[in-house]
Structures are given as structure tokens and as C-alpha cells.
Amino acid sequence: MPRIMISRRLLLAGLAGLASIPARAQQMDITRATAFVDRAGQDLVNAINDQRLNQTQRRDKVGSVLRSAIDIEGTGRFILGRYVRQASPAELQDYLKLFDEIIIRNLSARFGEYRGVKFSLGRSQQRTEEDALVSTLIERPSNPSFTLDWRVAEINGQPKVVDVIAEGTSLRLTTRSEYAAVIQRNSGRVASLLDAMRGQIAQLAAREGG
Amino acid sequence: MKTFAARILGPAALVLLLLAGCATRPPADDPEALQEFKENNDPFEPANRAMFEVNEVIDKAVLQPIAEAYRDLLPEPVRSGIRNVLGNLRAPTILSGDLLQGNVTRARKTLGRFIVNSTIGIGGIVDVGRRYDVHGHSEDMGQTLSVWGVGEGFYMFVPLLGPTTARDLTGFGIDVYANVQNLFGQGQILEVWGYTRLGMTVVDTREALLEPFDMVRKTSLDPYSTLRSAYRQRRAFEIQNKESPAGAVAPAGGVGFGQGVMEPR
Numbered sequence: 001m002p003r004i005m006i007s008r009r010l011l012l013a014g015l016a017g018l019a020s021i022p023a024r025a026q027q028m029d030i031t032r033a034t035a036f037v038d039r040a041g042q043d044l045v046n047a048i049n050d051q052r053l054n055q056t057q058r059r060d061k062v063g064s065v066l067r068s069a070i071d072i073e074g075t076g077r078f079i080l081g082r083y084v085r086q087a088s089p090a091e092l093q094d095y096l097k098l099f100d101e102i103i104i105r106n107l108s109a110r111f112g113e114y115r116g117v118k119f120s121l122g123r124s125q126q127r128t129e130e131d132a133l134v135s136t137l138i139e140r141p142s143n144p145s146f147t148l149d150w151r152v153a154e155i156n157g158q159p160k161v162v163d164v165i166a167e168g169t170s171l172r173l174t175t176r177s178e179y180a181a182v183i184q185r186n187s188g189r190v191a192s193l194l195d196a197m198r199g200q201i202a203q204l205a206a207r208e209g210g
Numbered sequence: 211m212k213t214f215a216a217r218i219l220g221p222a223a224l225v226l227l228l229l230a231g232c233a234t235r236p237p238a239d240d241p242e243a244l245q246e247f248k249e250n251n252d253p254f255e256p257a258n259r260a261m262f263e264v265n266e267v268i269d270k271a272v273l274q275p276i277a278e279a280y281r282d283l284l285p286e287p288v289r290s291g292i293r294n295v296l297g298n299l300r301a302p303t304i305l306s307g308d309l310l311q312g313n314v315t316r317a318r319k320t321l322g323r324f325i326v327n328s329t330i331g332i333g334g335i336v337d338v339g340r341r342y343d344v345h346g347h348s349e350d351m352g353q354t355l356s357v358w359g360v361g362e363g364f365y366m367f368v369p370l371l372g373p374t375t376a377r378d379l380t381g382f383g384i385d386v387y388a389n390v391q392n393l394f395g396q397g398q399i400l401e402v403w404g405y406t407r408l409g410m411t412v413v414d415t416r417e418a419l420l421e422p423f424d425m426v427r428k429t430s431l432d433p434y435s436t437l438r439s440a441y442r443q444r445r446a447f448e449i450q451n452k453e454s455p456a457g458a459v460a461p462a463g464g465v466g467f468g469q470g471v472m473e474p475r
Contacts, residue, residue, distance in 0.1 A: 082242045106429050168447025174439040180246065181435035196431045 028159065033132035033152040034121060036159040040069040041119045041136060048114055055112070059208070062108040071153065071160035072100050078162070079176045080190075083183055087190040095190070098197040105204045116141040130154075131162060232256065251364050251375075252438065258367040262434045265369040269416075273370075274423075277416035291335040293414050297346060298327050298334025299407065303385050307349025311357045316451070319344055347453055352381030356449045365438055370412075373441035 047053075047061040076099040077084055080092075087095060111117075122135035131153040139145040151163035151170075163172045179193055186192030233255040236243035252258060281289070301324035308317035323339035323346055331338040339346065355377050356362065363376025374382065390404065430436040447453065 082246075110425070167444070168452060169440045169443045173443060174436050177250075177439035178430055178432050178436045181432040185432070193431075200429075200431060 028130065028132040028152055028154050030132045030134075033159055034134050036069075036152060037134040037136065037150045037161075038121055040065065040161070041121075044069075044111060045117055045119050048111055048117055059108045059112050062111055063104045066104055066107050066111075067100075069161050070103070071155045071162050072096075072103060074153075074155060074160075075103070075162055075172055076100070079172055079179055081176055081180065083180070083190050083193075086188075091190050091194065094194050095197075098194060098201065101201055102197060102204075105201070105208075109204070109208070114138070114140055122147060133165075250438070251362070253364050254366070258365065259434055261367045261369050262437075265367070265372070268369060273412070273416050274420070276413055277420055280413050281417050281420065289414070289417065292410060293418075294327070294331070294337045295334040296407070296411055296414055297337070298324065298331070300348075303351075303389070304347070304349045306388075307351065307354050310354045311349070313451075316347060316349075319347070320349075347451065348448060350378075350381055351384040352378035352445075353449050355381050356445075362442075362445070365442075367434070367438075373437050375445075378445065 043065045044062065047058065047065055050058065050061070053061060073096055076096050079099070080087070080095060084092065118139040120137050120139075122137050131151050134150045134152055136148050136150065137145060138148050146167060149165040150161050151165065152159050153162045154160075155162075163170050165171070182193045182196050183190060233247075233253055236247050238244065284292075301320055305317055305320045305324070308314075308320055319339075323337075323344055326338050327334045327336070330336075337346070352375075360377050362378070366374050366376065366379060368374055368379065371379075371382070426433050426436055426440075
């Protein structure tokens with residue numbers, strides 16, 4: 001009888017231990033986050049400044065670096081916020097696809113203009129238990145330098161960027177507010193946001209083509 | 211500025227407010243929508259959106275072309291000099307903000323920079339302080355009110371002034387009053403100088419915001435709410451004194467869209 005008690009206790013303790021492992025694994029190590037941002041940032045800068053690439057190739061290269069560094073699905077879900085539950089499975093799938101295209105197009109267009117850019121790590125600090133905030137300084141020839149903070153979280157065992165914060169303004173917070181406004185102003189329909197996103201992609205494509 | 215605002219913008223705001231009405235509060239059985247409504251704190255949203263559209267028209271027709279011409283006509287070093295002078299002229303406002311918030315370290319920096327930049331920096335043209343790694347920062351009465359515990363109040367969009375809140379607009383009014391008192395009613399020269407400075411501040415700020423604004427117009431599905439969110443975040447950042455040392459002494463809060471004006475080179 002006592003033996004059973006002990007083994008049950010052990011089992012319980014073991015279960016509790018197991019349960020705590022994933023929680024600990026979610027914590028983002030600051031050194032790891034910093035190294036990750038440093039590597040992704042250098043890849044990005046190299047792609048932007050690569051003289052051998054023409055504009056389309058450069059944009060594609062920048063896009064693929066961004067795609068591997070950003071947690072697009074998680075960020076997309078965060079931005080859609082409470083409407084994730086209101087969207088039908090098909091709508092959510094469409095949304096994530098459109099979001100992927102918009103974020104990559106917008107960021108590649110923005111970073112693609114930063115020719116001659118230099119990037120250096122600033123002081124980094126741990127923010128919350130789940131993610132780390134890595135601060136960087138972006139310098140461009142004959143342009144003002146500015147700080148860009150990268151919020152890095154551990155996603156499926158890999159560090160990924162979940163937010164970019166420029167001088168105190170978070171991209172995912174402003175975008176969340178923007179998307180929520182589009183849905184609300186169209187009587188709460190997620191489909192109207194998808195239409196607006198499709199329209200924007202068409203516009204971006206037309207601009208890039210011209 | 212004061213008279214212009216009082217004569218034209220005041221009545222115009224009132225008329226638009228009455229025409230457009232108020233935002234509809236979501237029903238009580240939708241707690242998330244209600245939460246969002248409270249966070250936006252934009253009870254006059256329809257009126258604010260109308261004002262935003264008015265501002266877009268004015269901006270595209272007048273302010274943006276002027277800012278672009280300013281950038282094209284004047285070489286970068288001249289524009290930097292002008293930005294530095296305008297920043298230096300804000301020193302009294304910043305210093306009083308530092309002191310009213312009880313931040314002696316920042317007050318000492320502001321005072322030191324003002325003395326050095328005004329003299330060695332030839333009336334503020336050269337930011338000597340920055341060269342010695344004493345970077346400038348921004349303060350205004352809106353930030354001071356916040357540090358004193360005043361909540362931000364409802365959101366507003368005022369044409370020519372941009373996004374603001376009840377608290378920040380009050381703070382802006384106090385700052386303008388404190389400045390105007392020294393300049394107006396004391397002869398024409400000072401009055402002309404006051405208007406020149408105001409005009410230059412508007413042009414300089416708009417020039418610094420050319421790219422950020424283009425970006426918002428190009429990439430946002432709803433620029434109004436993007437600006438509202440960005441303004442709030444930026445103000446929170448400024449109130450916590452977290453501006454990066456790369457920033458210049460920006461005209462925060464009031465004419466400045468709450469965006470940090472970056473360091474000129």
C-alpha cells in the first residue's frame with residue numbers, strides 16, 4: 001500500500017515536472033534572441049546592399065529573409081485579435097494567406113529602399129517572460145538614423161520575430177487597430193477586411209510592376 | 211495662431227461635430243467590443259474622421275507641397291541648422307517641463323544645452339551639445355499633466371494640428387499661451403517673429419514627416435485609425451522619457467503628430 005502511494009506521488013511529481021518543461025521552453029533567452037536578430041539583420045542588410053541583384057531579385061531575396069525570420073502566422077493571428085474566433089475557417093485561411101503577402105510586400109518595399117544601410121545592435125533587454133526585445137540602430141547614408149526594436153519569441157523551438165517597434169510605435173499594435181477599424185466600419189464582417197486586403201495587394205503589385 | 215484657431219477652427223469644429231454626431235457605443239453583451247471602444251476612447255469618431263478628411267485635403271493641397279519645395283530648395287545643412295534653431299528655441303518649454311516633472315537631471319541637460327548651443331552653437335544653429343553626447347529630449351505640458359496623473363481623455367483630430375487628446379490639447383494650449391505671452395502685444399517685430407517661428411515649425415515638422423506619412427497613406431487600409439494608434443503609442447513612449455538618443459528636440463504633442471522628428475545629419 002505505501003509503495004503504491006509513493007509511486008503515485010512520484011508519478012504526480014513527474015507529471016508536474018513534465019508540465020513545467022514546455023512552460024520553461026517558451027521563455028526566450030536574451031543571448032539567443034540577440035544572436036538571432038544579429039544574424040537575420042546581417043542577412044537582410046546583405047540582401048539589400050547586394051550590387052549583383054536587380055530590383056526584382058533584391059526584393060525577392062529580402063522577402064525570403066523576412067519570411068524565414070518572422071512568425072507570420074502568429075503575428076497575423078495577434079493582429080486579427082478577437083475576430084479570429086468570428087472568422088469562418090475558410091476566411092481565417094484566406095486571411096493568413098493575404099496577411100503573409102501584404103506583410104512581406106510592405107516590409108520588402110520599405111527595406112528595399114534602404115540602400116547603403118548599416119545596422120548595429122543596441123542595448124538589449126528582456127521584456128516579458130515569453131519574449132525578448134532586441135534593440136538595433138539603423139543608419140543610412142544622408143538620412144536620419146533611428147532605432148528599431150525587434151520582439152523575438154520562441155516559436156516551435158525557433159526564435160522568430162513577432163513585432164517590430166520603431167521609436168516606440170509597434171507595427172502589430174497599429175495594424176491591429178487598423179484592421180479592427182476596417183471590420184467595424186463594415187458592420188463587423190471579416191469578409192470586408194479580406195476584400196480590402198485583396199485590393200491593397202492589387203495596388204502594391206501594380207506599383208511594383210510600374 | 212490663437213486668433214486664427216479661435217476664429218476659424220473653433221466654429222468649424224463645432225459645426226462638423228453637430229453634423230457628424232457621436233460614435234455608437236457597442237451593446238453591453240459584447241464585452242470585447244466594449245473594451246475596444248473604451249481603449250479607443252474616441253467618442254467623437256465620426257466628427258474626428260470628418261476633420262481628418264478636411265486635413266487630408268489641406269495637407270495635399272498646401273502643406274505637403276510646401277514641405278516638398280522646402281526640401282528641394284534648401285540644402286540639407288541649412289535645413290538641419292533651421293531644425294536645430296527651432297529645437298533650441300523650445301528649450302524654455304522643455305526646461306519648465308523637466309522642472310515641473312521634478313526631473314533635475316534632464317533639466318540640467320536642457321539648461322546646459324541651451325547655454326552652449328545658443329553661444330558656441332551660434333544661436334542654436336549647431337547642436338554642440340549632441341557632439342559632446344549630451345542629447346536633447348522633448349517635453350511639453352501634455353506630458354507634464356500626464357506625469358501629474360491626468361488621464362489622456364478622449365481622442366481628437368484637429369486639422370493642421372493632427373492627432374491629439376483632451377489632455378494633450380490642453381497642454382498645447384498652455385504651452386502656446388506661455389510662449390505667446392512673451393511675444394505678442396509687445397510690438398510688431400516680436401509678433402512677426404512669433405508667426406515666422408510658428409510657420410517654420412510647421413514646415414520643418416511636415417518635412418520630417420514626408421516619408422512616414424507617405425508610408426501610412428500607401429500601406430494602411432485605414433490611415434485614420436493607424437494614426438490614432440501610432441499617436442497614442444508614441445505619446446506613451448515620450449511620457450516615459452524613452453526617446454532614443456538619435457532623436458532631435460521634436461515639437462511633440464502639438465504640431466508634430468506626436469512623431470519623433472529624427473536627428474538631422
